[in-house]
Amino acid sequence: MHVIELHELVKSYGTVQALNGLTLCVPEGSLYGLLGPNGAGKTTTLRILCTLLAPDSGEVIFSGIDVLKDPRAARRKLGYVAQEVAVDKILTGRELLQLQGDIYHLPVKDREIRINELVERLEMSSWINRRCGTYSGGMRRRLDLASGLLHKPKLLVLDEPTVGLDIESRSAVWQILKELRSEGVTVLLSSHYLEEVEALSDQIAILDQGRVIAEGTPEKLKNELGGDRVTLRVREFSTTEESEKVRRLLKKVEGVRQVVVNRAQGFSLNLVVDDEGALTRIREELDKDEVYIFSLTQSKPSLDDVYLQATGRTLMDAELAVAGKRDVKLETKQSMR
Amino acid sequence: MKTNSVDLSLSTSIDDDNISNLIQEIKALTLRLFIQLIRRPSTLIAGILQPLIWLILFGALFSNAPDGFLPGGLSYGRFLGAGVIVFTAFSGALNAGLPVMFDREFGFLNRLLVAPLISRSSIVFASVIYITVISLLQSFAIMGTAALLGYGWPGSGGILLVSLTLLILVFAVTALSLGMAFALPGHIELIAVIFVINLPLLFASTALAPISYMPGWLGWLAALNPLTFAIEPIRAAYSGPLDLGLVILHAPYGDLNGYECLGILLGITIGLFLLIRPLLNRKLA
Structure with a gap:
């Protein structure tokens, strides 16, 4: 049973073709990793799924909902942890979570119970009442995880969840994601770290130039190479x-x-x-x-070999090749709402 | 986005549950703005001090103006109060888009946009509520100071009129500013536009001098300026017993009474809102 079905997604920013007929199915309850170099279309895919961006064409089905037709129904059931951590520096972590709870319409009583639950679970109690402006990258990431999980989503979407994190915070994030999967939450994450995807995911899709070039379990992909x-x-x-x-x-x-x-x-x-x-x-x-x-x-064979086999270049080379070509300013502008 | 747009009029079948959800989200978004204000009070303090400085310095600058300079032998301080009140509310509302622009730039808006808000207009309403409260605070500070300076007190009817007029003006200008916050590429551009709009609209209005004192072309501009239609009713409340039926604006195209001024202001506001609504709908859909 697939909880997410993306069909033939096409999206371009000006002359840059970000998605090129991307098709992807994510099984319910899986921890699914999107692997690919920067510029492969991972973020665009996730933003489309999370209703922040409309594709030029294609179909997005999440949990039986046609996301492009009924985005609000989809928003209720999904949690999104963006790549660039956006917090309000003036609010405390708790106030931010309360705001988050209110815009998801949790009854105040439930909201407080749920916040305390997450504060405990993500070990945030010693600093949750401090202003967000004082938090480290790892703290912010945990706060973001908490706000993504506050409304008990069926699906948690994370864009590069451990970029820029120290090792300790990274393993904390990994641990939580594994726990979530065992609780039945579908987790979809993007990463350009091979180790991350390999260590976490039970299913992966390799993206290159806006399309899926290989998918399956890491074991299957590696065995196919032989x-x-x-x-x-x-x-x-x-x-x-x-x-x-x-x-x-x-x-x-x-x-x-x-x-x-x-x-x-x-x-x-x-x-x-x-x-x-x-x-x-x-x-x-x-x-x-x-x-x-x-x-x-x-x-x-490693996943890097899988990538090499599928694209004819290593992930590192692909990153370097793309790095010079991207118009980051244009992309930021396009993604601004 | 090619999704069906969310109606800003909130007319789409709302049941009781949705209304309480709507109130919850507007309340939360508004609370955020007030927490910011209380923890960073410098903008509020500056926002209250600045108009008082205008009132005191400008009032003093023209206090020796010759007799007959102002219609009805009004003192300049008395004349200026209405102008400062309206101008302060106007510039405050014109800046309303800035926090939203920063939310866009820092990605905080995305946090709101992935949430299942009943109506994304809640983001707009939170700003309107916030700016209105601040404008009223500022206005009372101005009116209090004006009274201390001996420039008079508008009376309770006058205060009601001031509040109503500001409500209409602030709504229109906040909508305009939020529209720009979504239409312009970044905060630099927004600040530039605010700069260009702000002072010219002040000078080309009756805030600082009556139309009779202006050259013909400027008089025309002032008589078409929305600020003028907000200033004159408030000024009327300051210059004597409040009667909106009296002619309060001698425009080059004819005389207008208080009701007509407020009617025009309301008309401009509704027109502006209808103009901006599609843009907000598109950006927030």
Whole structure:
């Protein structure tokens, strides 16, 4: 049963195409991660789902509600924690939560009970009566989580929930998100941190240039790639000639694919092996030419490999490529209401 | 947004539950503005002191004006009081858009827009309530000071008239300012527009001098200026027994009595609101 269904969403800001026919289904009760570099369309997708933005075309169904036709019904059932934390510096955390409760029309009595509950749970009691202007990034993030959860939403949407947070706050946020899932709340988060999505999500979608290019459980995505990743060094710091020679040797071995010389790491060789036997065959082949192995590490494919496979570049490269092209000012303006 | 727009008139089938929800959200949004005011009282203090300085300094500047300078032999201080009251309420309301603009820029507005507000006009109404209360506070400070300076007291009927006139004016100008807060790209632009509107509207009105004292073209401008229609009824309350049936404005296009002035003010307000409503609807839909 899908709690969110996004169909063929298209959205452009001026000449920049942010979403390019994005289709995404989120199962009820899952902790779903949207992974992608900056500019892939994650924030735009979440803003459309949260009724802050209208797509140029496409369909948004949340919990059986046509969000574009009946946004208010959708707003009642979802909590949104935005990327840029917006608090009123003059209000105390408690006053902000009270305001939040009032605009969600909680009866005053319930509102206070619920606030106390969340203050306790998110460990905010020592500072909740101080003004928001004095809070650290981690405190603000917790306050934001609390205000997103105040009305007991069916779905919690978080945009880059741990950007700029210290490690302690980050793990606190992670812990809460896991608890929420076990309580049956669907959690949809975006991130450009691989570890975050990998550690938290039971389902992920990889976004690139405004569309979903892969989706499923992290395990499934990695298994689909098949083969283990191997890094092989014949010396700690090798040379071009030597590594090229080894590369030619390795290419002859059966069950070895995608042999690449990694210049950045002392001309080590990165390759993919299809089965355990391939490693033995590599040793034999190299022994024949009296090439000795300095080190060999073997690992399961990571999400970064999934991303690399799907787009032909690493997540890091994609970030760098996009960083120069984005018109942040224009986007801020477009997103201002 | 291509969603169906939320009606600002609140006419769409509202049941009792919705009305109490509506009151709850307007109350909460208004409370926020007042908490800000109380914790940052500098704007309120400046807002009360500034018109008093106007009243004292401007009143003194022209206190030796020759006899017959003002119609009916009014003293300049008595004449000026109405102008300062209206101008203060006007500039206060003109600034109403600034907090909303900052909310837009800092993303706080998004917090309100993802919430299931019964009507997003609640955001507008909260501002209107807030500015109206402040304007009334300022006006009473001005009237009190004017009385101390010997410039007279409008009487209880006059106070009612002042309150009513300010209510109409503040509503119109607040709507205008909020409209600009949503239409303009940022607070720099909003402040620029406020600067350009503010003082010219003061000088091209009857706040500081009567029409009879102005060159013809300026007299025309003053006689079309909405501020004038708010100033003259209040001035009438200061210059003698209150009778709105009397002619209080000698405009180049004809004489107007108190009722006509207030009627025109109300008309301008409704017109302005109808003009701005589609914009607010679109931005807040």
